[in-house]
Amino acid sequence: MMIITDISGSLCRCSGSPEMIGLAATPEVSLADEPVRIRAWGLPPQTAITLRAWVRDEKGDIFHSRAFYQTDTEGKVDLEQSEATGGDFRGIYPMGLFWALKPTTPYRRLIKQDVMGSPFLVHLELYPSVLLVPSEDHLPAVTTVVERWYVAPGVQRLQVRDGRVRGALFLPPGEGPFPGVIEMFGGLGGLLEFRSSLLASRGFACLALAYSAYEDLPKFMPTVDLTYFEEAAQFLLRNPKVSGDGVGVVAVCKAAEIALCMASYLPQVQATVCLNCPNALYGNFLTYGNISMEAIPYQIQKVQIHSETIQFSSALDDPRKPEYQDSVIPIERARGPVLFCVGDKDQLCESLFFANEALARARKKGKQNVYVRRYPGAGHLLEPPGSPFCPVSQSAFFPVPVIWGGELVPHCTAQETCWREMRDFLHSNLGPGTKSKL
Known part of the structure; x- marks a missing residue:
């Protein structure tokens, strides 16, 4: 400690x-x-x-x-x-x-x-x-x-094995109650905890949630079973140190795609922060009770190879095509506000385009509390302040390194701004009787 x-x-x-x-x-x-x-x-x-x-x-x-x-x-x-x-x-x-x-x-x-x-x-x-x-x-x-x-004095870490739910719960010092947040990383699987531990250090009861390739969870996630994520939200809300009747969700990449589905279908989700993600379901079929959603297939044959690295963004087909309309996530159904934080130099996916598509759909359907925050010069990996700029790195999914994009100074400046704005958004919109704010 x-x-x-x-x-x-x-x-x-x-x-x-x-x-x-x-x-x-x-x-x-x-x-x-x-x-x-x-x-x-x-x-x-x-x-x-x-x-x-x-x-x-x-x-x-x-x-x-x-x-x-x-x-x-x-x-x-x-x-x-x-x-x-x-x-x-x-x-x-x-x-x-x-x-x-x-x-x-x-x-x-x-x-x-x-x-x-x-x-x-x-x-x-x-x-x-x-x-x-x-x-x-x-x-x-x-x-x-x-x-x-990555953790302040007094923050507790509790290993989570509750029914099917796997992860780690971080609780701030004191009796609380504290706003509850589920936090997830992208589609690589496993469990990363550094964002959750820092959020707990800033006053959130934060569940770092695993959903594949961790302990007894399946190595890959062929289907997004939204019931699993609902069980995680219910687990967090049962904790006496968690305030209110809803949780926030913070996620990046594939996990943010899931977070957007959670916001659209789960009544427990009260506020959502999506970091650089599509507005439609890609690759993984979704089920939730009697609801099912087909996914847009990845176009792997369209990825671009640059010497020793790979650019994946072209593998995500255009969700505006008529045949993909049932795969677009119905953001207008979300109970609470949604904040998209996007780097306009993201080279893993065209996150600014996707966020603007989600915003346009929400406005057309009458939902007003959807916000897009664009960070000029930022890439895909928007992490806490002080984190090193990582424009490209090895990925477990691909045999060659993946280009994340961005430029050093604007990206790291964006990380400072994004971290502050994300925390302010969650504090403003979680807890009983809150109204959506940005």
Whole structure:
């Protein structure tokens, strides 16, 4: 669990300099969605330096970044004010070294698995020159380490095995009650918990829900059995620490497609956030009681291959075709508001087009509380603030890496905005007697 400690920074005497070189990152211990301020001092004035960051994930893979800065007239650098002149990015971006972390082994993605037991340890290094080609012979003048936790003190994690439902429930400290949220990741299966643990750290009772390739769940999901997701909502609402008579749902990609179905058919769903997803059912037949929905087949023969990578968006056929109208998700049936958060540089699916199609259908059918939030320059993987930009990575579904899209600075800026807007939307629309707001 995260423990807050005092920060003293790191110091080193530079050869030939009477002053100590200092490097500090504050706070030194923080939640992963919080900003970190990085400062250096005790350097010669108007001198080019290199700041480097690196982190080792739980599999042992290294992710690293670096940027060049020029000290001011007092020999200081403050990333809240100082401009990166080169390296992995240029400009004034206080979190740029975190945003730009990239894998040493190509196509790996930095994902926190054990959210409770340990933080990511991000190492920061200062070199008093421009380091174009790093090697073991280059030793930093000074270093420091920051702890990036995915769970706040007092948050509980409860393993969930309730009937068919599998996942992990995160409860904030205190008696509550708290707004309840179901959170799901895309179609790769398994269980990722880092978004749920951070949402619980921000006051939500959050169920990280698995639906395939986890414990005794089927490896693949040939059919979307919406009853399973209703059972998950009922399980969450039975918890005495969960407020109100409805839950929120936050999901990305294929899971957001399911979330949109949940919003449209399940009475327990009160507010929904869909991150980069279609407005129709693709690939997987859906059942719910006496309701069934055919899926639009994936057009795998239309995917584009770019050298070592694959672009999947062209495999999603146009849902406006007459033969696919029964596969379009009836968003107008949703009990509560729906927020689409979309990156307009998403290369996994044309999420902005799909979101606008959903909005147009909702308006035509008389539903007004559907919102589309477009993030210019953002790609598919909209994750919590401070998460590294990942434009392409290996996927279990494909033999070659998948292009997610986006551009470094606008994507990571969008992650900060999206995280805030998503939480505000959920807080405003969950609980008894709430009216839909954005």
